[in-house]
């Protein structure tokens with residue numbers, strides 16, 4: 001094999017694989033290096049968005065069918081895991097083919113590390129290979145943070161989100177450390193399948209990035225699922241016992257307490273995957289969280305090396321990795337104008353039931369910023385013109401819009417409602433392209449749908 005390439009991509013992430021395909025279709029020689037054959041296609045399709053949402057959806061179907069979680073939950077969970085494996089297996093194969101089937105592209109399985117600014121060593125077992133390239137794109141993603149809590153790393157009952165997914169057995173009693181999106185989504189799906197779930201969050205509030213009225217409804221929904229949730233806690237130690245595992249913690253009032261159960265999910269964030277990459281050999285700069293430092297074009301301090309996706313320390317979403325790809329593509333094959341600074345109104349969704357989707361400013365943030373605002377807010381059950389919530393039997397939720405009272409622009413929205421992950425994209429597009437709140441209010445929407453609810457809530461803004 002020729003070891004010199006036009007483009008070398010390290011890591012099979014969203015940005016890198018898309019760029020690799022593009023470059024190959026233009027006749028460039030491309031090598032894509034991925035450390036594991038179980039990770040072709042990257043985090044999203046193997047251990048991230050897709051498998052977790054497959055489990056969330058199966059859990060939703062299970063509860064919507066009125067099943068008895070205590071009797072059937074464990075078996076239903078195992079079946080959901082089997083479906084997920086089939087799905088991710090097929091996607092992995094397709095992702096491999098989408099790159100490797102190009103005549104000028106090759107996928108190389110092994111762990112990459114820099115030798116110098118143009119050379120990368122790939123190791124697989126005892127085999128090593130040195131590759132050189134004109135352009136190098138680092139797309140190695142992120143890895144779970146395992147905090148230095150006494151006993152945490154040593155415990156055989158503590159798992160991260162990847163290991164949790166490998167086990168087809170539903171834990172009876174599950175503790176989740178961390179109330180971010182990973183913690184909350186796993187907590188919610190496990191509870192829907194019948195696990196007894198307790199969430200421990202260190203910050204003073206859960207759903208701290210939402211306004212309090214929205215957070216309150218989200219917490220109520222999770223409690224309805226039988227979950228216990230604690231904020232403001234400090235985990236002191238993890239102890240393996242004869243019967244399982246204990247978490248010794250201090251609650252928000254300073255009382256020392258012990259939780260005991262069967263499994264602990266550590267979901268306290270993910271850090272850029274640069275360990276072992278030897279980026280120093282390429283003269284690259286690392287930031288405080290181990291991220292590869294880049295400019296607004298995802299370019300490192302070496303002109304021919306880019307870093308895209310989670311590894312550059314930006315927002316950790318697949319769609320941000322995809323947008324990094326667009327920026328680098330424009331640098332390599334376009335006009336070189338597109339920048340990460342062009343991003344406006346980036347939405348996000350936490351996949352609970354129903355989902356909580358947000359974009360832009362909360363009411364609190366808008367007031368803090370001194371904006372003159374109007375707020376439209378309604379419980380989902382009170383949105384008379386949106387029967388969709390009742391049809392899908394999800395009447396609990398809240399819809400909230402923050403509107404600039406002077407310009408009529410939407411400043412932000414928080415939607416805890418059926419199809420929120422879809423509806424939020426419409427709001428984000430409106431914010432991005434200057435479509436006013438009145439335009440959104442007066443739009444013609446299909447019926448019955450979740451979208452039509454936004455008209456009534458915006459109309460109620462004051």
Ligand SMILES: Cc1cc2nc3c(=O)[nH]c(=O)nc-3n(C[C@H](O)[C@H](O)[C@H](O)COP(=O)(O)OP(=O)(O)OC[C@H]3O[C@@H](n4cnc5c(N)ncnc54)[C@H](O)[C@@H]3O)c2cc1C
Pocket residue numbers: 010011012013014015016033034035036039040041042043044047048049050052053110111112113139140141142161182273276277308309310311315316317318319321
């Ligand atoms: C449980 C979970 C759920 C998530 N849910 C969502 C969601 O619903 N929506 C959303 O938008 N985002 C979600 N995310 C975040 C999302 O998955 C990531 O932001 C996204 O996948 C990052 O993609 P990336 O392009 O940075 O690289 P990744 O897809 O992470 O790919 C990096 C690849 O590099 C490989 N690699 C690492 N080091 C080396 C090396 N030295 N040599 C060779 N290969 C290497 C890795 O094996 C990996 O395959 C979730 C994440 C997790 C963990």
Ligand SMILES: NC(=O)c1ccc[n+]([C@@H]2O[C@H](COP(=O)([O-])OP(=O)(O)OC[C@H]3O[C@@H](n4cnc5c(N)ncnc54)[C@H](O)[C@@H]3O)[C@@H](O)[C@H]2O)c1
Pocket residue numbers: 147177178179180181182183185200201202203233234235267268269270315316317348349350351
């Ligand atoms: N639906 C989605 O889009 C989705 C889903 C899952 C993950 N993700 C992405 O993956 C990234 C990682 O997710 P995450 O939830 O692991 O990270 P996160 O950083 O968002 O949340 C981690 C949580 O753990 C808490 N925490 C930290 N130390 C703690 C301690 N000692 N005790 C208790 N709690 C502690 C933090 O306060 C925080 O709330 C997210 O930033 C997100 O971008 C997205």
